Amino acid sequence: MNHPIMTCLWFDKQAKDAFTFYESVFPDIQLISENPFTVNYSLAGKRFMHLNGGPEYKINPSISFFYNAANEAEIDRIWAQLIEGGNIMMPLNTYPWSSKYGWVADKFGVNWQLMLDHVSGDKVYPSMMFTEDNNGKAAEAIAYYTSIFPDSKTVHLSPYGEGGADVARHLSYAQFELNKQTFGAMDSSHMHAFSFSEGVSQVIVVxxxxxxxxxxxxxxxxxxxxxxxxxxxxxxxxxxxxxxxxxxxxxxxxxxxxxxxxxxxxxxxxxxxxxxxxxx
Structure with a gap:
């Protein structure tokens, strides 16, 4: 498998508008190709495709994207642009896992987790939230995916502790690689009005x-x-x-x-x- 795994974002007639917005937000974005149906680009080396798929599916927080900022000025600037017309999921602040971190759903519904203190992995990568019937299955899913894809491995598993924010031993954060590309995963037992959907898909080109x-x-x-x-x-x-x-x-x-x-x-x-x- 020589091709990178690409992420597809499903839009209703807003594929180009979303790309134009991200082009103004992120410093390391490059257009690859476009037509009336799709826009293909690279963001910090991660391949994305925007699809004008229609109104059938919506993007939701079940799959978000970590973006590891280079410095405090960059994270502040990107955050200010992404929250305009968007929805703050977790405020930009200091947390135990990062000196500066925030989670925002932008005005197109795409979820971004901005962070400083990046220690490993790609600068940009998708992260899967296992909720509802899938809650508690993140570790199982990681083992499943890494058994299928070449050049794969589990990088880090961090479970919730006893008396923590969620179910003990479920994963609060995990990082793994498929085809040498970084992915994240976590479990959440909290009530959510969303689950995995066609709004965000992973594209395997062979x-x-x-x-x-x-x-x-x-x-x-x-x-x-x-x-x-x-x-x-x-x-x-x-x-x-x-x-x-x-x-x-x-x-x-x-x-x-x-x-x-x-x-x-x-x-x-x-x-x-x-x-x-x-x-x-």
């Missing part, structure tokens, strides 16, 4: 049908297949397993309509059928 079959079979085990390469794993987290050749077909005005029609008929991607549909 080169061969064998790789598609491998990830599809493992991640749908206990989960459910969707359409157009989408699936939900047994924890309800959404993934897309797509061939790298799709980008080539979608960037060509002649083959893009053919590719779109072909994959709309698919659940799991079949590369041979996609290539046959795009023959000129």
């Amino acid at each position: 080169d061969t049908q064998e790789e598609i079959d491998y990830f599809w079979d493992h991640l749908t085990d206990g989960g459910s297949p969707g359409k157009c390469g989408w699936l939900k794993d047994k924890y309800g987290i959404s993934w897309q397993v797509v061939p790298s050749s799709l980008g080539k077909f979608m960037s060509d005005p002649e083959t893009a309509p053919k590719a779109t029609y072909a994959f709309l008929q698919m659940s799991k991607f079949i590369i041979a059928d996609l290539e046959k549909a795009c023959e000129k």
